[in-house]
Amino acid sequence: MEYLVTGRQAKAIDTYTIEHTGIPSLVLMERASLTIAEETAQVAAQLKLPAVRIAAVCGSGNNGGDGIAAARILHSRGYDVTIFFAGLREKMSPDCQKQLSIAENLSVPISNDTDLDAYNIIIDAIFGIGLDRPVTGTYKDWITAVNSASENGSKVIAVDTPSGIHTDSGQIMGTAVHADRTVTFGYIKKGLVLYPGASCAGKVICRDIGFDPAAAEYIGLQYITYTKEDYKRLPKRYADSHKGTYGHVLVIAGSKNMAGAAYFSALAAYRMGAGLVTLYTPESNRCILQQLLPEAVLKTYPDTAPDLSALSDQLNNYQAIILGPGLGQNAASENIVRTVTASDIKIPLIIDADGLNILSKNMEWLSKSTVPTVITPHMKELSRLTGHNIQYLKENLVQVCETFTREYGVICIAKDTRTMIIDNSETIYINLSGNNGMATGGSGDILTGIIAGLCAQHMPLSEAARLGVYLHGCAGDTAAFNKGFHSMTASDVLNAIPELLKEITLD
Ligand SMILES: NC(=O)C1=CN([C@@H]2O[C@H](COP(=O)(O)OP(=O)(O)OC[C@H]3O[C@@H](n4cnc5c(N)ncnc54)[C@H](OP(=O)(O)O)[C@@H]3O)[C@@H](O)[C@H]2O)[C@@H](O)CC1
Ligand SMILES: Nc1ncnc2c1ncn2[C@@H]1O[C@H](COP(=O)(O)OP(=O)(O)O)[C@@H](O)[C@H]1O
Ligand SMILES: [K+]
Known part of the structure; x- marks a missing residue:
């Protein structure tokens, strides 16, 4: 640090x-x-x-x-x-x-x-x-x-x-x-x-x-950043362990024609070391996701009619929950977001993308929510959540996020070239890893999976947010080294996670 x-x-x-x-x-x-x-x-x-x-x-x-x-x-x-x-x-x-x-x-x-x-x-x-x-x-x-x-x-x-x-x-x-x-x-x-x-x-x-x-x-x-010295924060693996040791992540993501976001989040959680990942996604994504990610458990729901009470009953079975990547903003997605944020679970919840877009029209759900939450908005999403334009946000990011964090009791990961993390502590994290090659569709979905993977391995949410953001950028830097800034894709960032972690853990 x-x-x-x-x-x-x-x-x-x-x-x-x-x-x-x-x-x-x-x-x-x-x-x-x-x-x-x-x-x-x-x-x-x-x-x-x-x-x-x-x-x-x-x-x-x-x-x-x-x-x-x-x-x-x-x-x-x-x-x-x-x-x-x-x-x-x-x-x-x-x-x-x-x-x-x-x-x-x-x-x-x-x-x-x-x-x-x-x-x-x-x-x-x-x-x-x-x-x-x-x-x-x-x-x-x-x-x-x-x-x-x-x-x-x-x-x-x-x-x-x-x-x-x-x-x-x-x-x-x-x-x-x-x-x-x-x-x-x-x-x-x-x-x-x-x-x-x-x-x-x-x-x-x-x-x-x-x-x-x-x-x-x-x-x-009060301003900190992580460096390679912080690799040591990575959760330990134990010789005497099983998949339960490393936690179970629930990924509530994807909608018709948006299977990729769910895939990126889920695979990133696995790549980060989670023991098990369950994907909760519409029935129309079943075939594609089963083929793309046979390691994941699939729980599908009829596209327009999720069984909300069944979802609610299951939430306590996980160690971390992702809500929102590629979820869409139809009535079914809205009902899911309302159900999860209104639940009484004490499990870390990572809300991204459409999860945030839905919340921006229903801010009272967030203010009433008691779930330990981290939100991962990029500037446009933060603008929808706060009502400030992007120029204003860039000039007053810390102050806006501090107010938001205090008002809604969430940890805010404001994603940008220099992502900042504002939580309820005095410390503000500014991320220096990553590069412009990550300005490509799907990069953000991977971040949610990385953070959830760390939480599943029992890392506290604010620490998982900082280390997750740092490692996400490092994986992006590895991907850029392998494929170049122009050509790298989100899949390259995903594939760089094992390369990075191998280097860290075998060092
Ligand atoms: N012991 C130490 O403190 C150590 C300090 N160290 C070094 O000192 C640096 C800090 O030094 P510093 O505090 O003297 O300030 P510095 O950056 O030289 O500028 C002040 C001058 O600029 C002027 N000025 C300002 N804005 C202006 C403008 N827009 N347009 C025009 N003028 C303007 C201002 O004029 P005034 O405001 O008085 O009109 C004043 O003359 C630090 O960065 C490091 O390099 C190291 O050696 C380690 C030990
Ligand atoms: N120029 C850049 N330098 C560093 N990181 C970047 C840059 N552009 C994008 N990123 C990172 O890539 C991710 C993009 O996330 P997001 O905009 O949500 O993408 P998507 O919606 O396609 O998943 C963020 O974590 C952001 O910090
Ligand atoms: K100078």
Whole structure:
């Protein structure tokens, strides 16, 4: 698990380390600039040119201070480096002033020119976490100059954040540097992983510069993400076990001409390790699903007339229930959704797709429901559920989901390029796995199966939501590796689950 921080939190970690722990600010700056110098040297070596020219474009704050110090370190190591001061001398922070005076004492070249085209590497140290308003005027011109050099082939290394990106939201504040890589200090800033900031950051490299680890706890960070380190959370398999050990999933999914969604959800639950999967689906899907997935138990109902009391009686026989993929929105589907949400079961329920579309017209069913529920809406479905348009949702996602989660008592998995999970805890999960190849029909159905498979193996719902979303993205990344972003399909994501889990469990 890793934390993602806001600008305010990053500043508070700096301050805590300086004031409480007693590490001087210039020591942190020296370590920060050393990482930039190392990264720059690495890029310079990769360019394989007879001579490499480096420009450090520096603002007046501590981000500029980092850039000046990095230029001084590179200069002392024999690199051809020039400082371009893009800030205002009268506004320099004390540490930036100190760095500029050291650089002058050591005769590091300082240019008054604005032409960056002759430089192979540009260190972008105009703004870091201190950017607090839209970029205009001369600063805008500097950012344009950096980007124009980049378009002409220069490599851009951003210090802490690409200048012009809002550290919290990833929004472009008027204009922003497009970096090839960003070296960020201590913790990844949230704005570097959210779009469009993530597109400007390039490869994000997070380096330790000696912040006191106690600072994070003192401040109370709330954004987390999972990494490969979290594979270890996968439920254990036991030598002495049977299919009952790994739980029974009920998949209420599919409608006439929509058998695929049921198949994807059910197979994903099996692939994730569930002991048994039962598919509850209309009679018209029987043949196709029996052939596609002989491992599943089928319970079918006459297409327009499900036996709701029989369904209700069975619900307690499972360890996890999926409701909605490809279910359709006819009266039969509505009755099923009403029955399941109104039941008194205490079994984890994962509601997706048409389950959510039906609920969006019957929100009182959700507010009255006492079933432990996770919902997995994509932005359009979330828009139907909340009444907000997609633009508003994207700009206010956390706040909207927090309100929704509180009001309806559900865990909300807001699916997007960066899926976020909001539950009743203080912690917000932001997912970094996955790729644009997953923007293909059926990807979301697989997620429901993965989460249900984890719940069936007795993982608590909120943990299953986080690990499920992370592993779903990892399976998508494996599928992209195998088939490429354009050609991969939901079936490839499904087939990547065993590949991924094999790698994890046999490691
Ligand atoms: N000890 C530490 O703290 C450490 C910090 N570290 C480094 O410091 C960075 C943070 O430094 P920071 O806090 O000085 O802010 P920074 O990003 O340089 O920007 C502030 C400057 O920009 C200006 N400005 C802002 N917006 C503007 C706009 N739109 N248009 C024009 N001007 C604008 C603002 O001007 P003002 O608002 O005063 O007019 C001020 O001059 C951090 O990202 C990391 O790289 C590391 O060395 C580790 C130790
Ligand atoms: N560009 C992307 N980057 C990362 N993940 C993506 C991207 N596009 C889609 N996904 C993921 O793929 C899944 C798509 O789900 P959904 O829209 O419900 O698809 P479907 O309805 O076809 O099953 C979500 O989990 C989403 O996060
Ligand atoms: K920067």
